[in-house]
Amino acid sequence: MSYINLKNIELRDIPKIIAQDGRGNLSVIEKDLIPYDIKRVYYLYDVPSDSIRGGHAHKELQQFLIALSGSFDVVLDNGKERKTFTLNxxxxxxxxxxxxxxELENFSAGAVCLSLVSEVYDEEDYIRDYDDFKLYCKD
Incomplete structure (x- = not known):
């Protein structure tokens, strides 16, 4: 696995429809926004602000994260460099x-993180040790 350039990873706009009568907004996720079929959906909530979630990589799974409420940081690492995104x-x-x-960190009070992923849960797809991840990147 060669290193993935973090410069190619960026926040994506989700279409927002604003109700003209003040009833609120609606956002829609359709096939052209995410380049895979969604096979699993889960969400994180009630995460203490000093907790770190994630702490792993995937061999095959792709993931789309959205802060439905509140905010949190997503720290991405390709084995050579790190980049932080704030989802809010x-x-x-x-x-x-x-x-x-x-790694997901700095959760605000009331933060909800929605995750739309490309694969069903498979423990074999996870790399949970950072040293193993660094070796994986060099292959």
Whole structure:
């Protein structure tokens, strides 16, 4: 697995429809926004602000993260460099390709992180040790 350039990873706009009568906004995720079929959906909530979630990489799974409420930081690492994204708007998402180490931190009170992923749960797809991840990147 060669290093993935973190410069190619950026926040993506999720289309937002604003109700003209003041009833609120609606955002829609369709096939052209995410380059895979969604096979699993889960969300994180009630995460203490000093907790770190993630702490792993995936061999095959791709992931799209959205802060439905509140905010949190996503730290991405390709084995050579790190880049931090702050998710704090429900109409912005972060597409994380496979082969990237991720950590989620600095959760605000009431933060909800929605995760739309390309694969069903498979423990064999996880790289949970950072040293193993660094070796994986060099292959």
């Amino acid at each position: 708007r429900p109409n912005k998402g972060l597409l994380i390709p496979c082969g990237i180490w991720r």
